[in-house]
Amino acid sequence: MRRTIDEFEIDDDASRIDRDAAWAWLSTQAYWGRWRRREHLEAQFDSAWRVVGVYRGPDMVGSARAVSDGVAFAYLADVWVHESARGRGLGKALVEEIVAGGPRMRWVLHTKDAEGLYQRFGFRPADATVWERPAAMSSGDGPGPS
Numbered sequence: 001m002r003r004t005i006d007e008f009e010i011d012d013d014a015s016r017i018d019r020d021a022a023w024a025w026l027s028t029q030a031y032w033g034r035w036r037r038r039e040h041l042e043a044q045f046d047s048a049w050r051v052v053g054v055y056r057g058p059d060m061v062g063s064a065r066a067v068s069d070g071v072a073f074a075y076l077a078d079v080w081v082h083e084s085a086r087g088r089g090l091g092k093a094l095v096e097e098i099v100a101g102g103p104r105m106r107w108v109l110h111t112k113d114a115e116g117l118y119q120r121f122g123f124r125p126a127d128a129t130v131w132e133r134p135a136a137m138s139s140g141d142g143p144g145p146s
Contacts, residue, residue: 001101003093008085009055010093012101017053018060019045025080032110033078049074052097054081054090061085064094068105076109079117095121 002011023041026033033041045051049070054062062081068074076098081090091114099107099121108130111118 001097003097005089005093007056008061008088008090010052010090010097011055012050012052012097014045014048014051016055016060017045017051017063021060022063022078022080025082026078030078030080031112044077050098050102052094052101054085054094056085062090062094064098066098066102068102071103072105074099074102074105074107076107079114091117092120 002009002013004010019042022045023038026041027036027038028034044067045065047067048065049068051063051065053060062079062085064079065077066074067077076095079091079094081094095117107123108126109118109123115123
């Protein structure tokens with residue numbers, strides 16, 4: 001799938017993802033992922049169910065990825081758009097493509113600051129059937145308390 005918004009292209013070709021650009025932004029700007037090492041991000045892209053990138057010419061200026069069983073459940077992660085490309089509906093286009101562009105299933109995500117974006121696509125606070133084990137309960141390398 002490829003589509004354009006002004007001078008930007010939205011593309012779900014995983015081989016086109018610029019991992020250096022994603023790392024540059026996610027490792028310095030993402031409050032949710034700065035604990036990761038580069039090899040963590042590489043493994044996450046390698047095992048992603050879907051990835052979608054936003055490009056201005058040859059440069060990637062945003063991306064999103066999803067982890068899923070491909071049938072009933074998916075987790076949306078690492079949605080970002082570079083500051084120079086914000087305000088043009090690109091975050092909305094990323095979420096729309098990755099969520100609406102696949103099979104109907106239950107989606108989850110975590111956010112502290114983009115509730116309005118995700119509500120447009122039907123995301124709501126978790127119901128009584130959703131339980132979560134915080135990362136702080138895990139051992140080994142991982143995020144601390146959120």
